[in-house]
Amino acid sequence: LKTCHLLLQITVKDIEDFEKSYKDSEEELADIKAAYMDFEGDMDRIMDSVLCVDYTDEPRIRKIIEKAIDDGEVPAYKCFVKESKQKRTARKRRVEKEAREAEKTKEELGLGDEDDLKALIQRRKEDRKKEMDDFLSQLEAKYGNKGKKGGKKTTAKKGK
Numbered sequence: 205l206k207t208c209h210l211l212l213q214i215t216v217k218d219i220e221d222f223e224k225s226y227k228d229s230e231e232e233l234a235d236i237k238a239a240y241m242d243f244e245g246d247m248d249r250i251m252d253s254v255l256c257v258d259y260t261d262e263p264r265i266r267k268i269i270e271k272a273i274d275d276g277e278v279p280a281y282k283c284f285v286k287e288s289k290q291k292r293t294a295r296k297r298r299v300e301k302e303a304r305e306a307e308k309t310k311e312e313l314g315l316g317d318e319d320d321l322k323a324l325i326q327r328r329k330e331d332r333k334k335e336m337d338d339f340l341s342q343l344e345a346k347y348g349n350k351g352k353k354g355g356k357k358t359t360a361k362k363g364k
Contacts, residue, residue, distance in 0.1 A: 223256040227256060232255070235254055235255065236250070236272075237268075239254050240278055240284070244283055245283040245284030245285070246283050247266070247283075248291075251295065259295065259296050259299040259300070262292070262296075273285075
């Protein structure tokens with residue numbers, strides 16, 4: 205049985221194109237409603253699970269859910285309807301902090317565009333190869349190339 209591996213190269217442009225076609229689509233609408241039902245109105249979890257969404261999309265997502273509640277498509281969960289402004293603000297602060305940390309990490313790793321990312325991946329691949337070669341060399345030095353020690357030879361036992 206032969207297996208064929210199909211590797212697709214995904215670019216930033218592919219992701220951006222998907223995001224444009226996904227936002228405000230029927231698929232996104234269904235995903236938002238499903239997340240609302242799955243997480244019983246917990247906006248933290250809804251915002252984390254819906255694709256291509258960041259905190260700036262929260263008012264749009266909230267309107268979609270409110271319309272679905274008004275139309276009777278989904279139940280009004282207390283967690284959603286009575287969410288405090290404090291919880292919304294905390295969610296926004298947390299996401300902004302994560303964005304700052306991601307930007308800092310991006311700068312530390314020297315990532316700017318796809319070419320930088322490819323170079324980083326290649327460098328990590330080479331580092332892992334070197335580590336594996338070193339590990340194998342240590343094993344070979346420790347266990348390999350030793351003369352065979354005399355041992356007890358066993359012979360197959362014949363049945364009774």
